[in-house]
Amino acid sequence: MERNLSSAHIAENWTPASWQAKPALQQPAYRDGAALERAVARLRELPPLVTAWEVLTLKRKLADAAAGRCFLLQGGDCAESFADCTAPVIANRLKVLMQMSLVLVHGLMLPVVRVGRFAGQYAKPRSADTETRDGVTLPCYRGDIVNASAFTIDAREPDPERLIEAHSKSALTMNFVRALSDAGFADLHHPEHWDLAWAAHSPLYDEYRKMARSIGESLRFMEALAGEPPRGDAKVDFYTSHELLLLNYEEAMARRVPQHWGWFNLSTHFPWIGMRTAQIDGAHVEYCSGIRNPIGLKVGPGVTIDQLLRTIDVLNPANEAGRLTLITRMGASKIDAELPKHLHAVKAEGRRVLWCCDPMHGNGETTPGGVKTRRFENIRAELETAFDIHAACGTHLGGVHLELTGEDVTECLGGARNLTEADLARAYKSTVDPRLNYEQSLEIAMLIVRKRGMAPVAEMGTKRHAAYA
Numbered sequence: 001m002e003r004n005l006s007s008a009h010i011a012e013n014w015t016p017a018s019w020q021a022k023p024a025l026q027q028p029a030y031r032d033g034a035a036l037e038r039a040v041a042r043l044r045e046l047p048p049l050v051t052a053w054e055v056l057t058l059k060r061k062l063a064d065a066a067a068g069r070c071f072l073l074q075g076g077d078c079a080e081s082f083a084d085c086t087a088p089v090i091a092n093r094l095k096v097l098m099q100m101s102l103v104l105v106h107g108l109m110l111p112v113v114r115v116g117r118f119a120g121q122y123a124k125p126r127s128a129d130t131e132t133r134d135g136v137t138l139p140c141y142r143g144d145i146v147n148a149s150a151f152t153i154d155a156r157e158p159d160p161e162r163l164i165e166a167h168s169k170s171a172l173t174m175n176f177v178r179a180l181s182d183a184g185f186a187d188l189h190h191p192e193h194w195d196l197a198w199a200a201h202s203p204l205y206d207e208y209r210k211m212a213r214s215i216g217e218s219l220r221f222m223e224a225l226a227g228e229p230p231r232g233d234a235k236v237d238f239y240t241s242h243e244l245l246l247l248n249y250e251e252a253m254a255r256r257v258p259q260h261w262g263w264f265n266l267s268t269h270f271p272w273i274g275m276r277t278a279q280i281d282g283a284h285v286e287y288c289s290g291i292r293n294p295i296g297l298k299v300g301p302g303v304t305i306d307q308l309l310r311t312i313d314v315l316n317p318a319n320e321a322g323r324l325t326l327i328t329r330m331g332a333s334k335i336d337a338e339l340p341k342h343l344h345a346v347k348a349e350g351r352r353v354l355w356c357c358d359p360m361h362g363n364g365e366t367t368p369g370g371v372k373t374r375r376f377e378n379i380r381a382e383l384e385t386a387f388d389i390h391a392a393c394g395t396h397l398g399g400v401h402l403e404l405t406g407e408d409v410t411e412c413l414g415g416a417r418n419l420t421e422a423d424l425a426r427a428y429k430s431t432v433d434p435r436l437n438y439e440q441s442l443e444i445a446m447l448i449v450r451k452r453g454m455a456p457v458a459e460m461g462t463k464r465h466a467a468y469a
Contacts, residue, residue, distance in 0.1 A: 014286075014289065014290035015290070016251045016254035016263060016287070016290070017251055018286060018287075018290070019247050019251070019283035019284070019286045019287040020247075020283070021286075022281060022282055022283040022286045023279065023281070023282050023283060024247055024282070024283035024284070025276060025277050025279070025282065025283075025284075026125045026126070026142075026245055026276055026277055027246065027247065027248075028139075028142055028146045028147070028158035028246070029129075029139075029158060030158050030160055031157070031158075032160070035160045035161075036160040036248065038160070039160035039161060039163045039164055040160075040163070040248050040249075040251070040252050042164060043163060043164065043167060043249065043252035043253065044252045046164075046167055047171075048253065048255055048266030048267075049119065049120070049167070049170050049171055049174055049240075049253070049266060049267050049268065050174070050240065050266050050267070050268060050269050051257075051266070052257045052260050052264045052266070052292075054239070054269055055264055055266075055269050055292065055293050055294070056260075056292075057237075058113070058115075058239045058269045058270060058294060059293075059294045059322040059323065060322055061113045061322070062113065062270075062294050062322040062325060062354050063321035063322030063354075064111075064113075064322075065113055065354050065398040065399055066321060066322065066352065066353065066354035066355075066396070066398050067321075067396075068396050068398065069110070069111070070110050070111040070112060070113055070398075071104055071108055071110050071111075071112050071113070071398060071399060071448075071452070072112075072113045072115065072325070072354065072356055072398055072399025072400070073097065073100060073101050073104060073112050073113065073114055073115070073399065073400060073445075074115040074116075074117065074241060074270075074356065074399060074400065074401045074402070075096070075097055075100070075115075075116065075117060075400075075401070075402040075403070075404045075441070076093055076097075076116045076117030076118045076121060076241075076403070076404065076405075077093070077117055077118065077121055077403065077404075077405060077430075077435065078117075078121075078124070078403045078430055078432045078433035078434075078435055079121060079122065079123070079124045079143045079144070079430075079431060079432045079433075080117075080118060080120075080121045080122050080144070080169075080173075081122075081144050081149075081431060082122075082144045082165060082166075082169050085169040085172055085173060087176060089406070089407065090118070090173055090176050090177065091176075091180065091185075091406075092405070092406025092407060093116065093118060093405065093406045094116070094177065094180065094185070094238065094406075095406050096404060096405070096406040096438055096441050096442075097114050097116060097238075098114075099438075099441075099442060099445075100441055100442060100444070100445040101114055101445075103442065103445040103446055103449060104445055104448060104449060106449075107446070107448075107449025107450075107452075108448075108449060108452055113239070113399075114237070114238050114239065115238075115239045115240070115241050115269070115270055116177075116238055116239070116240055116241065117241055117242065117403070118173055118177075118240060118242075119170045119171075119173040119174045119177070119240040119242075119268070120166070120170045120240060120241075120242035120267055120268045121241075121242040121243065122143045122144045122145035122166045122169070122170075122242070123142060123143040123145045123146060123242075123243065123245040123246050123249075124141075124142060124143040124243075124245075124432050124433075125142075125243070125245060125274050125276040125277065126140045126141075126142060128140060131151070133151055136151075138151060138152075138153060138156040139156040139157070139158070140156075141156065141431065141432070142158070143432075144162065144165075144166065145162050145163060145165075145166040145246060145249065146158050146159075146162060146246070147159060147162070149431045163246070163248070163249050163252075166249070167249075167267075170240075170267070174240065177238050181237070181238060207446075239269040239270060240268045240269050240270070241268055241269065241270035241271065241272060241296070242267075242268050242271060242272075243271070243272055243273075243274050244265070244271035244272065244273060244284060244287070244288060245274070245277065245284075247283055247284065247287060249267070250265055250267060250271070250287060251287070253265055253266055253267035254266075254291060260292075262290075262291075262292045263290055263291050263292065264291060264292050264293060265291045265293050268293075269293065269294075270293065270294050270295075270296060270325075271288065271291075271293055271295060271296070272295065272296025272297065272298065272325075272327060273285065273288060273295065273296065273297050273298065274298050275298045275300045275302075275329070275361075278297060278298065278303075278311065280307065280310050280311050280314060285311060285314055285315065288315055289314050289315055294322055294323055294324070294325065295315055295316075295323065295324055295325070296324075296325045296326075296327050296356070296401075297311065297312075297315065297324065297325070297326055297327065298327050298328075298329055298358065298361070299326050299327065299328045299329070299342060300328075300329050300330065300361075300362065301330050301331065301334045301337075301338040301362070303342070305341060305342070305345045308326075308342060308345065308346070309345060309346070309349060309351070312324060312326075312346070312351050312353065316351070316352070316353075319350070319351060319352050320352070321352050322354070323352075324351075324352075324353050324354070325353065325354040325355075325356050325399070326342075326346070326353045326354070326355055326356065327356045327357075327358045327401050328342070328355065328356070328357055328358065328386065329357075329358040329359075329360070329361040329362045329401075330362050330382065331362030331363055331378075331382065332359075332362070332363055332378040332379075332381040332382040332385070333378075334362065335362075335382050335385050335386060335389070336385060336389070339385075339386065339389050340389055340392075340393055343355070343389065343390065343393040343395045344393060346395075347393070347394070347395055354398050354399060355390065355395060355396060355397050355398055355399070356397070356398065356399035356400060356401050357382070357383055357386040357387075357397055357399070357400050357401065358400075358401040358402070359378075359379045359380075359382035359383040359386070359400070359402075360374060360379060360401075360402060360403050360433075360436075361433075362382065363375065363378040363379055363382060364433065364434075367421050367424070369421070371421075371424050371425075371428065372433060372434055373411060373412060373413055373421075373424060373434045374411075374412045374413070374434050375412070375413045375414055376412055376413060376414030376415040376419075376436075376440055376443075377414050379412070379436075379444070380443075380444070380447060383400065383444065383447060383448070383451070384447065384451055387448075387451035387452065388451075397452075400444070400448060402436060402441065402444065403433060403434075403435045403436065404435050404436040404437070404440075404441045405429075405435045405436070405437065406438060407427075407429060407437070408427055408437065408438075409427045409428065409429050409430070409435060409437045410423045410424055410425075410426045410427045410428060410437070411424065411427075411428050411429070411430055411434035411435050411436075411437070412434050412435070412436055412437070412440055414440075415436075415437075415439055415440040415443055416439040416440065416442075416443055417439060
């Protein structure tokens with residue numbers, strides 16, 4: 001059985017259930033406790049959704065991303081829905097990630113680690129426990145793993161059976177993703193497999209196709225020189241991620257496996273802790289402290305240096321490379337003031353982390369008509385500024401975290417087609433937060449190539465960024 005130093009740092013009294021002794025926020029109020037216990041007991045008997053080998057492989061790749069040897073692309077739905085567990089929706093989501101990663105590979109000349117927000121992203125934290133419409137108050141919608149989005153008493157009642165259905169839908173999604181990959185869907189020789197039927201009109205489409213042809217020609221050239229296909233270069237892997245939120249579900253998916261020490265959460269490769277559940281003495285941090293998966297931690301403008309460093313020590317006491325990814329989500333208006341102090345503190349203490357930028361969640365707004373949206377110009381501004389600040393601070397931005405979809409939606413304002421508030425009603429499909437569509441996602445990938453390829457501080461030339469050094 002393999003061991004490493006980090007095993008000595010896991011608390012001896014940790015168990016998959018030890019979170020129950022801690023304050024647990026964002027948990028639904030199930031009326032029937034016995035039904036919940038039965039559902040959790042059934043979950044414990046169901047097969048895992050991922051393997052420990054895959055988890056450890058991803059951890060090594062995230063360590064490479066932290067060292068600048070590859071780039072993390074994490075993206076997918078804000079909240080998956082059971083109804084969208086269909087072949088076309090899943091395939092379109094993968095197509096967007098593949099097209100973005102092809103742009104990144106072409107422009108950065110680096111491998112890309114593709115991590116989807118799928119096969120388990122069925123729960124969402126909420127700012128309030130209830131929602132009121134026209135004088136009627138009901139429990140809020142917490143994602144399909146908990147209840148339904150329709151504004152009725154029956155739909156909004158938390159149902160433990162949905163835990164089982166979430167596992168089933170996640171398994172179906174992973175099965176289809178793996179089948180596509182094995183069938184050559186992700187073969188870089190055939191980027192035409194990733195074309196979206198509705199996207200040919202995009203202003204960015206021609207530029208993308210030129211990149212695809214260039215990579216195809218490069219592969220064929222290398223094969224001609226070598227006399228055989230280059231090993232491992234033509235196909236890619238997909239990994240899954242979701243916000244670790246419903247602790248009854250996650251506890252049931254914690255498993256021991258042969259030939260490996262400790263516990264793995266085998267519901268996903270890469271769970272992350274959101275801003276609302278990141279309390280250092282809380283149940284979510286407690287649970288994540290004992291599993292061997294790589295962990296993501298969202299870091300917002302309200303997080304103090306002391307909080308951040310203490311949480312890092314709890315989640316990664318052995319300072320293990322690839323173990324912890326800090327996903328910053330400051331907002332375009334706050335990143336200048338907030339991000340540098342976090343970067344300096346973590347760097348000064350020698351903490352080994354992967355820095356990743358989430359330019360989505362700090363930039364939400366609501367239109368006068370009550371529609372939740374995000375402005376592409378703010379998303380772009382936060383990402384651009386993050387690259388500049390990292391360069392000035394001597395740290396490394398190794399990934400991006402995005403909410404996106406392969407469907408023809410109009411949920412975020414601006415972008416290549418300059419969507420306006422009038423466009424939102426045309427194709428607003430999200431049940432929770434607005435997502436980037438194909439055009440906007442591809443534009444972000446091209447932005448990353450431009451910013452990541454710049455020489456760092458010396459060419460910035462502004463007093464604002466020089467002040468970070």
